[in-house]
Amino acid sequence: MTDHRAQVDQLLADYRRSREQLATMHRDLAAISESASSDDGLITAEVGGRGVLTGLVIADEAYERYRPAELAAQIVRLTGAATVKAFAGAGEVLAPALPSGTDPQALLLGTADLGAKDIAAEVPDVDESFEDQNWLAEADWPRAR
Template sequence: MPEHRAQVDELLADYRRSREHLASVQRELAAIKASASDAEGLVTVTVGPRGTLIGLVIAPGAYRRYQPAELSEQIVRATGEATARALTAAGQVLAPALPAGTDPQALLLGTGDLEPTEIAPRQRPVEDDSFENQSWVRS
């Protein structure tokens, strides 16, 4: 019976170490922030670990430099760049906690081991909504 108790104690100790490691990884992931700016430094965005916009700084000169549509394009572009940086950082934090051979980026993006063809939206058949070649008179 004492041998059984030692095995249970070891399993519990392994479990506690695993939980602490997971908590540590989660804390590191939650702390990730990434920023990106436009080429002139007039727009700076900051995103959190999942690419969620958490900060936006628009310098007064941006309103003189960019038209509204251009300004929105700069914000979207910088947000995409910052998101890519955040995902890279998250992948680096997550990689040591994953089984060997697991792609952390694919896991973070939710694609796992799926191929691009499996993820692509299914094409719906094009239906002809035109009635110009149809007759409403029965023959």
């Protein structure tokens, strides 16, 4: 009976270590914050460890310098650049907990076990012209009597 008790104690100790490692990993991921700024310093985008935009600073001068479409494009570009940095940091946090050979970046992107062929989107065969299309079948309409 003593052997079983020792095994149970060892399993509980392993579980507690794993749980603490997981909690530490979650705290480390939550602490990740990366930013990217425009060359002129007028726009700064900040993202968290999952690439979600958490902050955006736009200087008043940016509204004078950029047209709305240009400003939007800058925000999208900077958010993407900050996300790349955040994912690199998140990958470093995750790597020790993953099985060997697992790419943390692919895991974060949701493509961990997918190949290029699996990811490629099928191009539907679509007739682009909708002219002269009858979308209602005549049989669906009641006829006047």
